[in-house]
Amino acid sequence: MELILNFKNADKTSLPLVGGKNASLGEMIKAGIRVPPGFAVTTDSYQTFITDTGIGDAIFTLLADLDVDDVEALNNASVSIQKLMNNAAMPQHVLEAIQESYGELCLSCGTDTLPVAVRSSATAEDLPTASFAGQQDTYLWIEGADKVVESVKRCWASLYTPRAISYRVKNNFPHEKVLISIGVQKMVNSKAAGVMFTLNPTNGDPSKVVIEGSWGLGETVVSGSVTPDKFVVDKVIMEVSDKTISFKHIECVYNAEKGGVIDADVDPDRQKKCCLEDREVIELVQMAKHIEKHYGRPMDIEWAIDQDVPFPENVFIVQARPETVWSQKKKESVIGKKSGYQLLMEQAMKRIKIS
Amino acid sequence: MADEKTGRFPDPHEYQVPEELEGWEEMYPSHFLFSDDRKDWEKSQFWYLDKIHAPEPMPPLDLIFQEAWQISLSQYTTRVFCIPPAQGIAQRMIGCYQYICAIAPPPDEIIGEKAALFEKRVFYVFEHYDELWDKWLTKFQALGNEMASVEVPKELPKFAPEDQVLPAPRGYYASYDLMSSFDKLADLMIKGWQYHFEMLNLTYLAYLMFGDVTRKLFPGISESAIGKMVAGAYVSMFKPEEELCRLAKLANGSSVVSAVLKKETSAQEKIAELETSDEGRNWLQEFEKSKDPWFYVSCGSGWFHHEGSWLTNLDIPFSYIRDYVIRLGNGETIDRDLDTIDKQRDEIVAKYRDLITTDDDRKAFDDAYKTIRTIYRYAEDHLFWVEHWLHTIWFSKIRELGKVLVDNGMLDEPDDIFMFNRYEVPEILTEVATGWALGVDIPVRGSYYKAKAKKRRNILEAAAKWNPTPALGVPPEEIAEPFTIMLWGVTTDRVKEWLEGMGEVKAEDVSEVKGFASSAGVAEGPARVLKLLKDIVDLQPGEVLVCPSTNPSWAPVFTKIKAAVTDIGGLTSHAAIVCREYGVPSVTGAGIATSVIKTGDIIRVDGDTGSVTIVKRAG
Numbered sequence: 001m002e003l004i005l006n007f008k009n010a011d012k013t014s015l016p017l018v019g020g021k022n023a024s025l026g027e028m029i030k031a032g033i034r035v036p037p038g039f040a041v042t043t044d045s046y047q048t049f050i051t052d053t054g055i056g057d058a059i060f061t062l063l064a065d066l067d068v069d070d071v072e073a074l075n076n077a078s079v080s081i082q083k084l085m086n087n088a089a090m091p092q093h094v095l096e097a098i099q100e101s102y103g104e105l106c107l108s109c110g111t112d113t114l115p116v117a118v119r120s121s122a123t124a125e126d127l128p129t130a131s132f133a134g135q136q137d138t139y140l141w142i143e144g145a146d147k148v149v150e151s152v153k154r155c156w157a158s159l160y161t162p163r164a165i166s167y168r169v170k171n172n173f174p175h176e177k178v179l180i181s182i183g184v185q186k187m188v189n190s191k192a193a194g195v196m197f198t199l200n201p202t203n204g205d206p207s208k209v210v211i212e213g214s215w216g217l218g219e220t221v222v223s224g225s226v227t228p229d230k231f232v233v234d235k236v237i238m239e240v241s242d243k244t245i246s247f248k249h250i251e252c253v254y255n256a257e258k259g260g261v262i263d264a265d266v267d268p269d270r271q272k273k274c275c276l277e278d279r280e281v282i283e284l285v286q287m288a289k290h291i292e293k294h295y296g297r298p299m300d301i302e303w304a305i306d307q308d309v310p311f312p313e314n315v316f317i318v319q320a321r322p323e324t325v326w327s328q329k330k331k332e333s334v335i336g337k338k339s340g341y342q343l344l345m346e347q348a349m350k351r352i353k354i355s
Numbered sequence: 356m357a358d359e360k361t362g363r364f365p366d367p368h369e370y371q372v373p374e375e376l377e378g379w380e381e382m383y384p385s386h387f388l389f390s391d392d393r394k395d396w397e398k399s400q401f402w403y404l405d406k407i408h409a410p411e412p413m414p415p416l417d418l419i420f421q422e423a424w425q426i427s428l429s430q431y432t433t434r435v436f437c438i439p440p441a442q443g444i445a446q447r448m449i450g451c452y453q454y455i456c457a458i459a460p461p462p463d464e465i466i467g468e469k470a471a472l473f474e475k476r477v478f479y480v481f482e483h484y485d486e487l488w489d490k491w492l493t494k495f496q497a498l499g500n501e502m503a504s505v506e507v508p509k510e511l512p513k514f515a516p517e518d519q520v521l522p523a524p525r526g527y528y529a530s531y532d533l534m535s536s537f538d539k540l541a542d543l544m545i546k547g548w549q550y551h552f553e554m555l556n557l558t559y560l561a562y563l564m565f566g567d568v569t570r571k572l573f574p575g576i577s578e579s580a581i582g583k584m585v586a587g588a589y590v591s592m593f594k595p596e597e598e599l600c601r602l603a604k605l606a607n608g609s610s611v612v613s614a615v616l617k618k619e620t621s622a623q624e625k626i627a628e629l630e631t632s633d634e635g636r637n638w639l640q641e642f643e644k645s646k647d648p649w650f651y652v653s654c655g656s657g658w659f660h661h662e663g664s665w666l667t668n669l670d671i672p673f674s675y676i677r678d679y680v681i682r683l684g685n686g687e688t689i690d691r692d693l694d695t696i697d698k699q700r701d702e703i704v705a706k707y708r709d710l711i712t713t714d715d716d717r718k719a720f721d722d723a724y725k726t727i728r729t730i731y732r733y734a735e736d737h738l739f740w741v742e743h744w745l746h747t748i749w750f751s752k753i754r755e756l757g758k759v760l761v762d763n764g765m766l767d768e769p770d771d772i773f774m775f776n777r778y779e780v781p782e783i784l785t786e787v788a789t790g791w792a793l794g795v796d797i798p799v800r801g802s803y804y805k806a807k808a809k810k811r812r813n814i815l816e817a818a819a820k821w822n823p824t825p826a827l828g829v830p831p832e833e834i835a836e837p838f839t840i841m842l843w844g845v846t847t848d849r850v851k852e853w854l855e856g857m858g859e860v861k862a863e864d865v866s867e868v869k870g871f872a873s874s875a876g877v878a879e880g881p882a883r884v885l886k887l888l889k890d891i892v893d894l895q896p897g898e899v900l901v902c903p904s905t906n907p908s909w910a911p912v913f914t915k916i917k918a919a920v921t922d923i924g925g926l927t928s929h930a931a932i933v934c935r936e937y938g939v940p941s942v943t944g945a946g947i948a949t950s951v952i953k954t955g956d957i958i959r960v961d962g963d964t965g966s967v968t969i970v971k972r973a974g
Contacts (some may be wrong), residue, residue, distance in 0.1 A: 200575055206710045207573035207580075234580055236706040239875040240963040241577045278877075333715035334571045340726035341478050343719065347564035348438050348473055351460065351833040352840055 003005050003045045003097040007185070017042045019181040024320050031294040033287060033317050035106060036117065036304075039101045039187030041152050043123065046180050053088040059160070063175050076181045081160040090153060094208040098152060099145045102184065113143045115254070116185040117318075118151040120158055122180045124173055136164065136180065140217065140261045141187055141254045152182045176354040178280025188316050189254070191307035192275035193218030194228055196284060197323055198299045200234075204326040206298070207229050209233045210240070213275050215266055216251030218302055218318070225263070226250055229275050233285045240281065245274050283315045288304065293321050299325035343344055364854070367397055367827040372450030375817035379451050382415045382503055382811055384778055387448045395955035397907050402447060402454035402827040403853070406923040408658055410903030412451035412818035415776035415811065416753065417659050419541065420746070421446055421453060422777070423548030428838065431556045433461075437469035438560060440835040451818035457836035457845070475559055484729050487554070488736070495550055495740050497949045501631060502543045503748050507755040510762060511739070511791045526852070533759065540752050541777055544745070551741045554733045559837040562734075565727040568720060572711055584704050584729055589693055592734035595652040595665065598645040598673060600690035603679035605641055608879055609634045615678045622669035648744045654891060658744030660773045664747040671892075678914075682711050756784070764801040765766065771808040780946045819886070822950050825853040842921070852946055863972070868952075870920070870945030871972050872965035878918040878940045879959040879970060882952050899960055901952050913937040918960035920948045942967050 002017060010018050010026025018026070026037050050056035062077050106114040110324055120136030137152040137158035158164065160182050168175055190274035194213030199206045212228040220226040227248065232242035249269055255262040276284075284303055292299050302319035335343075370377065377458060380388055390398050405807045409727050422472045429443020442458035460466065465699040480487060511529045518523040606612040615625055629635030650672055655662030665672045679689045704724065711717045757769030763784055766772060775783060783804060790797045830850045839845045850870075881899040884889055894900065894912060899921040913919070938960030942948075949968060952958060957974030 116672060203574040205574045205576070206712065207707060208575050225859055232575060234575075234577060235710070236703055237577075237580050237583060237875075239577055239579060239872075241575055241872070243964050307539060331712045333719075333721035334714045335568060335716050337715050338722070339721050340722035341481070343564050343723050344477070344481075344561060345470075345474065345724060347567060348477075349470070349836040350563075350567075351440055353844075 001043050001048070002042055003048065003094055004042045005042055005103045007035065007040065007099070007183075010040060012042075015163060015181075016123060017044065017181065018183075019043070019123040019179075020317060020321070021119065021121040022181055022183045023317075025183070025185070027294070028291060028320060031290065034290060034293075034313070036186040036188050036316050036318060037105060038183060039105065040121070041094075041098055041184065042181040043181045044099070044181035045182075046156055048091055048094055049088070052091045055084045058084055060176055063165065065168070068163070068169045071162075074162045074166060078160055078162045078165060082157050083270045085153065085157045085160070087231060090149065095149060098149055098184075102145045102148050105184070105186065109186060115143050115189075116148060117183075117185050117187050118142050118148060118329055119156060119183045119185070120155040120180055121183055122159065122178060124178045127145065138213070140219070140252075141259075143259075148184060148252075152184070154182060156180055156183045169347050188217075188304040188318065189308050190304035190308045192216070192219050192280075193304035193318075194221040194302070196288050196303060197303050198204075198288050198301070199326055200232060200322060201323075201325065204329070207235055209235055209285045211276070211281060211288075211303075213303075214246075214248045214251065215270060215275050216253045216264075217321075218304055219252040219261075220248075220250060220263070222302070231276070231281050233281060234287055235285065238282060239286065240278075243274075245272060247271055248275065265342055276305070277311075278314060283312050287317055291317065295320070295322065298327050359853070364401075364826045364828055364830070365824055367447070367449065367454070368394060369826065370449060372823075373817065373821050376450045376814055376821070378810065379448075379814050379818070381777065382774075382814070383413070383418060383448045384776055387418070387422075387958055389447055389449070389566070397447070398458045398460070398828060400445070400828050400831045402414055402456045403843070403845065404551070404823060404825050405446070405453045405455045405843070406903050408656075409453035410656075410922070411659070412815045413448065414660060414773045414815060416773040416780065418448075419544055420548065421669075423545050424551065427548045427552045428556070429554045430838065433469075434885065436480075436556060438471040438556065438835075438837065439466045439473055440583070441837065444836060444838065450821065450823055451815060455843075456828070457831075457834055457839040458929040459831060459836050478558055480554060481561075481726060481729055482650045484554070484733075485761055488733065491550065491553055491737075493739070495547070495745075497747050498543055498547050498550070499740070499748055500546075502540060502752065503744065505536055505539045505543070505752060506532065508532045508759065509750060510759070511787070511861045532694055532813045533788050533791075534754075534781065534784050536752075540749065540864065544749055546833060547741060547745045551737060555737060556837060558730050561727045561730050563837055568723040569707070572716060572720060573707065574869035576707075578709075578871060579875070580703075582873075583700060583733050584707065584724070586700065587697065587728075587732050587735070588652045588749040589697070590732055591739035592735045593691075594739065595649045595672075596675075597690065597693075598649045599675050600679060602638070602642060602645060603676050603683055603689060606638060606676070606680050607683045609638065611635060613680050613684065616673070616676055617684070619677075622673040624667075625673055648740075651744045651747040652739065653743050653747060653774040656747040656936060660750050660770065661689050664743070664750070666747060667751070707835070728875060747794060756780075758802075760787065763790075764799060765804050766801075767805050771805070774808040774811040775804075787791075824848070833956075840922055849944075849946075863951075865947070865951040866969045868920075868942075868945045868948050868967045870879045870965050870967065872920075872944040872962055874939060874941040874962045876918075876962045877959065878962075879957065880922060881973075882954055882956045882958045883952045884922075884949055884952055885915075886949055899958055900956075901948050903949055913939050918962070919943075920945050920952070920958070922946055922949050 005014060005212045007022065007025045008029055008346055010023050010025055011030055012023055014026060015023040022040040025035050046165040051060065059081050062080055066073060066077050068074050106112055118139040120138065122136055138156065142148055142151050144230050159178065164295060168178060191214050192215055194211065195218065196209055196211040198209055200208040200210050211231040211233065213219050214226045214228040216336050227246040229246055230244040231240055233240050248266055250263045251266050253264050275300070288301055291301060299320050300323045304316050304318050306316060358973065368741050377726050407428045425444065425446045432438045434441050440460040442461055445456045445458060447454050511533070515528045521530060562585065565585065569581055606616050611632050612629065615628045615635065624929060626639065646666065650665040653662050653664050654668060654671060657821050682689050708717060708720060711720055736815050753772060754769045757766065757772035760766045760772060760783060761769055772780065784798055790799045834845060835842055878899065880897055880899045882901045883894050885894070885900065886903040891912065894915065896915045897917055898914045900912070902921045905919065905921060914937060916939060918939055921943045923944060942960055942962060942965050945967055950970060953973055955970050957971040959968045959970050
């Protein structure tokens, strides 16, 4: 039984224990990629929770004959389960393990109350291809051991939102087989953040890294609430072939009064300013190439630039997953079996339309 | 495209030139003018300003190169190597500016006939490129040497010299020598230009093919990436600069020589001072060895007599050498390591190749690459030998003739000969020869020619201040002619830009121009606009060079400038290549840069996005 697994000790073999996202972070640390430190509260912890408290049986009974098309019944079941989970106390050894790991993380970062991101990572036993992306909760800027524990519990509970329940039923994933791990990761106090692809998602060009980024935390880019700045960079000659600076009206930032993150208005003078320095763009591209090489396939990557750390230590990768759209296409030759002379003949016969 | 809604380019038969240019037509042969006999055909074609070969008003005698390439370029496409759907490029003059037109494809049966010939002839060239290049260079050097040995009579003797009469009369005398020297020179120039295109059309075709293949594999690949994969380091065009480095390093080994070369004196003074010591004389001997052919490189494109060459402006190579000697003294390295450049290119190619996902594509890429690499060096090699070496020989010979005409009262200055086209020069020479033959005290019409030369200089000056329309006539729907696409970069976007530029936008209202992002990086600095290539001496360190186009003889300048912007630049524009070599940001093909940017304006050149912003106008 392994309740906690530091990212440093995770890799792709730990996937059943820590879920895809956390396993991927461990893989990248092994590959030498700069990833914010953290740990995973494993699926064992979750199972211990629902077994030791006895709520597991109750939950599965509630779900057993549920008609997910009956909206009222679905909502009622979800509410009942959330209540069950809220009322159940976290087993002491799980609680202590989380508190201890958080304490160590704080210590390693030289602070008492390190802000962390608490993210769910669902996984399905024996179903490695199952995707539950975006179904479970994420909590940003969580400070203090108690808040961390509370957020972990809320993440666990997010496995039973009406949407998640209904998705599993419709896709024939038995509820009992679906587990959840939680990632607790140092919060990057990001100046700018976003996503990048190791190919051009618009045309599949494998020689490009496409970066999208905006001010503040990456949530505005991921959710699409802001049109991000866009950079298309050639992987070989490292030239920025296309650079689009967008109008970025809001940014996701920490708000001390509220004690959490909010979408704040961006100062007018920064709205049309490029969110990345040239050297940061180049550093990101280098990292993207490294990650793609490590995984041996095109990747979809989340990144963040910390405002409290000097370059290049401020450039972090917070997530990486395989790119799915172009990678799933059958690999077909685009030129065909043609000799240089055939190609030359074709070119000679060509007429370029110019209207 | 050019309908009422989007605007249209002026009709070439109705286009008006400024009245200060009145009389421009008589400067050029009549077949270069839009004419009523060809009206319907001319109206239906698309004519655009040839800023690559004629960025400035055309002095009449310099038109010989244009006349020669119109024939030569076209015939290789249409009659020799037979690129199936392509026809030639026609030229016309309007108001001292040259417009060109890629002619629409021929009928289908001709295309079919040409395709068969193309296959047979073109593939042979690729298979035998190296030996064909050796043959080309041998015959071309022979031609240049023949031109250099054409004897222009220094003077017309009072009486035919004794040895031309006794013991047996030579049978032809100074009158013939004078007239025939120009005929020979012109004949050799036309022939040299026939050689010029021998493999060039195929080079461009192969480049377009390779570009197309890489764009299919990597849809967003930039022109600069393609250029980097193809360009080689060991090409004749870079040789003049290598020779400068060699001479600077030699000088660095002698404190006497380097001390002289570091002085801010003229080339003549330096040479005189070097003559006074053994070490100096040894160095001068080495300098002489480099001179022919390498310092025959033009200070400009080679297309205009007034550009001069390193040979005629020794101050230029000496100033470059001075910079290099100083840098060597400071412990800097000056020369480009050509092996490293070649190795870097191979690495770039290997990295792109690694990104290819299927075996068939990798094979096609390899084959396409081999094809372009086989022939590509022709693009840079021929350029030195024709536009630089041969043209420099031509200009110096023509100036000898000019001097004879001055001595005989026909012209005020030797360079006035360039004010007469190649059909008029024989007439002047014939008049002088006739006068000599007729006896003593025979009047010649010197005042007539002097006045004509003066008038033409004024017209050219007025034309230099005028911004002619970028295009005339009706844009075509498609283009098959490889030079048009590659060298002049004529694309849908370019034509649209030209059309948009037709409106009444004032130069001072424009704050940004767009072009190709051809060498990465961003730089800001004061602009130096060089419309006339000879003005390069005005360029100051730290300035941003803005010019119609550049060539590799400017290479040493690129260590001085912050960035470069050109009006015109197709896929292999020299400015782009050299800027990448030196890591200088550049935007090429910016269309109207030299007309909207003024010297002294602070401009920002973004070589990543291809935009040039005027940050602050000069006061």
